[in-house]
Amino acid sequence: MTCRGTNKYLPLLAGNELSRKKALKLKAHLERCPGCRKEAEEISAALDAAKGLAQKEALRDWTDSEWRQMLKSVTAADMERKQWGVRLVRKPAFAFGLALLLFAAGALWLQKKLPLRPEEHGVLQARSQTAVQRSGESAGQDVLSMTIVSQETGLKIVWFFNKNFEWKENPQ
Amino acid sequence: MDDRERALVERVLSGDIDAFEPLITPYRQPLLSLAYRITRNWEDAKETSQETFLRAFKYLANVDVQKSFRNWIYQILINTARNLKKKQAVQERLRCDALAPELFVDSGNDPEQHQLDRELRSQLADCLDRLSDREREIFLLRDIEEWNIRETADVLKCSSIAVRVHLSAARRKIKERIKEKYPFLLEVRR
The missing domain is CATH 1.20.5 (Single alpha-helices involved in coiled-coils or other helix-helix interfaces)
Known part of the structure; x- marks a missing residue:
């Protein structure tokens, strides 16, 4: 084993952390090499000194x-x-709970809004207004008329609706 | 984890808070000492230890009863100390507070003993300051607390090889420092 190879393992040798085989190899080298032996002794002594200092350091x-x-x-x-x-x-x-409350509020709003169908309601209103204008009657009228004319035969049917949506055909 | 610790853990987990004290009492002083040796500051050591116990209590349900309770709580301490050091940038303070006197047993009125204690602390602090954080943790656990390599690796969450490498470097640095600054320590032991 070379000095360089030995030196690498000396700190671990000091703490007995090498395998038996490796430790024996190192020790054999240390027997022959005074330089490495001195280094090994110094490391061991320093380690003991540091442990000694720590033991004497009586911490609270x-x-x-x-x-x-x-x-x-x-x-x-x-x-x-x-x-x-x-x-x-x-x-x-x-x-x-909050989500449930919001859901309930939303459901109520939808229930209120859906049957009316705002868009369709608007269309109906517009149509009725047009019909009113065409018939030349006031917006506050009680009777609404609807005239259907066949383009092929020229047949004309007039329906009259009252407030209750009851109708009569060509009452004249 | 031995039977006593396992029983205490189970008691704490079932709601018996009083069982926590006997569980951690064996680690009361060792953890404080290690925290001091890592942080080199009394207040930080106390804070680290307290945080360690707090986390241990908080996360006790996560502990593996098949494994060592000691390793687990030391692992918390190491992590807590690291976090604290990061947070406070203790590196600067280490130099200033290295000789914080409050952590040590009072030397009484004997000025010679007081001086001796002070020198002793100074020497060890000086040696430890030469080490990197990782080297210091490994050196403290392996050489001062006398844990084996496997336990040290387990607590620090690194490999046994990494422990050996850092340990070698730490011992060599300490040897160099002692040889350079305190050669009489080596002479005494020869």
């Missing part, structure tokens, strides 16, 4: 009051989350 724990407060805030946040959860559950219900 939460105080009991801090811990209680923290737990309380966690629980409180969860309660708040649950309340939001309830709101979220309610929201679709609210949306569904």
Whole structure:
């Protein structure tokens, strides 16, 4: 094994993270190579030193009051989350209710509008007005006449309608 | 996850909020310490730990009872710390707050001990500052917390090979720093 190849694995050797076979190869090289051996010793020593520093670094724990407060805030946040959860559950219900209301309003509007058929109603109104004008009578008349003339025979039929839409043919 | 943890998780999920405390108490100090070592700032460490517990509580229903609870909660901590660092651009503050005294046990009135503690913290902080975020996380989990490679990879969501590569780089950087700035630490151990 070369020095370069050995050097690459020295940090892992220091932490015993190599396979047994690889570790044996490296150790065999270290036996023969003082330069690599020195590097390996330095890495191991540095690793031990860093671990030692960390162990001596006595970090503080939460105080009991801090811990209680923290737990309380966690629980409180969860309660708040649950309340939001309830709101979220309610929201679709609210949306569904609103949609239902809108649908009902729309249905009512359609029911009111559809039987009248505004367009047809307008046409009828226009036709009746034309008929009124043609017959030379006032708009407030009680009787409406409709004349049908056959182009082939010249036969003429006049219908008279009263307010109740009851009709008479050629009453004269 | 052991039987005790599994039972506590089930209790919390069934609505017994009080069961959450015994579930997280074993991780109370370790998580705070690791959070400090990642963020190098007491306030950030507290915030990170608190957020970790909050998320653990919130997402407890997602935990896989077949897997390690410890790995799961440490994973949350690492992610929370990363997010916090991104958010606050802590890199600048690391230098200023590296010696935040509040997190450490009071050395009492002994000025010599106080000075010694301060130097100790300074040395470790200085070494850790040389590492990239990823290297620091891996070094802390593997060498300081003494997790194995597989667990470390699992928590950090990376491959074992990536852990080995970063670990090698981290150890080499720490060796270089100690050799350069604190050679007496190596002498003591020889």
